[in-house]
Amino acid sequence: MAKTKLKKFRAAIVRDFPALASAEFTLIGDGWDSIAVDVDGKLIFKFPRNKVAGAALRRESAILGAVRAAISLAVPDLRLHEGPPLFSSHLKLKGRQIETEDYDALPEEARQKLGEDLARFYAELHGLDPARMKAAGAQPVSGWHTAAAIRKKALPLLSRKLRRYARHIVEAHKALSPDPGGTVFGFFDGHGWNMAFNRKKQRLVGIYDFADSGFGPRHEDFTYSNAISPDLTARIVSAYEGLTERELDRRRIDILTGYHHLSELADFAGNPGRAKQMRRNFKVWAQQQPDFPGEKSRKD
Known part of the structure; x- marks a missing residue:
């Protein structure tokens, strides 16, 4: 084929x-x-x-x-x-995708430079004139699954401990007020698979795949880099605040990240192979959270 x-x-x-x-x-x-x-x-x-x-x-x-x-x-x-x-x-942009292991291997200076480059990227995108971007065809980004759909499709696929924490995330997401940062034109797909990274020079060359870009809540745009590393997201957020003089809610970004993982698990509930990966993604993220309860068991 x-x-x-x-x-x-x-x-x-x-x-x-x-x-x-x-x-x-x-x-x-x-x-x-x-x-x-x-x-x-x-x-x-x-x-x-x-x-x-x-x-x-x-x-x-x-x-x-x-x-x-x-x-x-x-x-x-x-x-x-x-x-x-x-x-x-x-x-073709001259660079390779950046995975978690690539980021973990970077020295402090390169990590900080990557965070600053991405912060500038988001600040520049979020500052674009909405009318101009709408005229170019930009639309609202696709929404995530409802809480009811996640409870029905995603939660049954999790271990008991992860299921309890997932319920906590769903309730925390439900309690969120409208995004205090408002709606912006953003990338909304900033994981390492859409980045061209020069490993020799240890710097970001460019960004590609704007198919999922559009109008959405400001904080949501900062969730995807957690797929590379929460440390990277923290650097992006701090640098973005310095560039824009706009404070971001880090806990909100954490809740959105967890909810997004659960929404993706619901997306692939009927696909055992992809569901396994989505379940793993949620597990890895959950175990990085300071309020994740108990020991980190292999059964989770």
């Missing part, structure tokens, strides 16, 4: 880029909306799965056009090719 897909995509790419006929083509992503192809490690092509994904790709291209000149970090210069099939192209 993968070979068939690659053959089809290669033909579409070479039709518009005949000079790439002898290049090396590699499938690098099988995402929810699009499938990505790497060509010679220099170019990235994305093919949307369906009409809805195609509309999302067009929207992402327009949003990047509005964002690119306004932020300090590099982002893709996404060009659309009508085909058929519709696809996009952009130069």
Whole structure:
């Protein structure tokens, strides 16, 4: 199946880029909306799965056009090719994804620089004119599952101890007032898989995949970096406060992070393989919380 897909995509790419006929083509992503192809490690092509994904790709291209000149970090210069099939192209950002183990291995200076770079990225995005971003096609970000859906789908998949803590998080989330930081245009996908990090120079090169960007609660945008490290999130938040003179609620970010993990578990409740990973994500996060009760048992 993968070979068939690659053959089809290669033909579409070479039709518009005949000079790439002898290049090396590699499938690098099988995402929810699009499938990505790497060509010679220099170019990235994305093919949307369906009409809805195609509309999302067009929207992402327009949003990047509005964002690119306004932020300090590099982002893709996404060009659309009508085909058929519709696809996009952009130069590959020179860097690798950053995982928890990569961050943990960084020296103090590099960790602080990464936190500051990401804080500036968020501050610049949040400062963009909402009317301009709406005109570019930005929409409200997708909502998370309701408390009722999480109780029904996610909680039964957890151990007793984790289930008790999950109930605590659901109730804490329910008690949150509307975001005191208001609604902003943000990235809302700032985990390490969307970052191009130069490991040799120990610095962030750029950010990619703006498909999930849009309008949402300010504090929510700071939850995703916890997938890399809570230490990184703490550095981002502190630097962001210094740049914007706006205080953030760290406990609120923690509650939102836990609730998001539970919402993702509910998303994949019917997929044993993905549910196992989502369950692990919640466990790892929960055990990092100062109010997580008791010993950390393997059964949890």
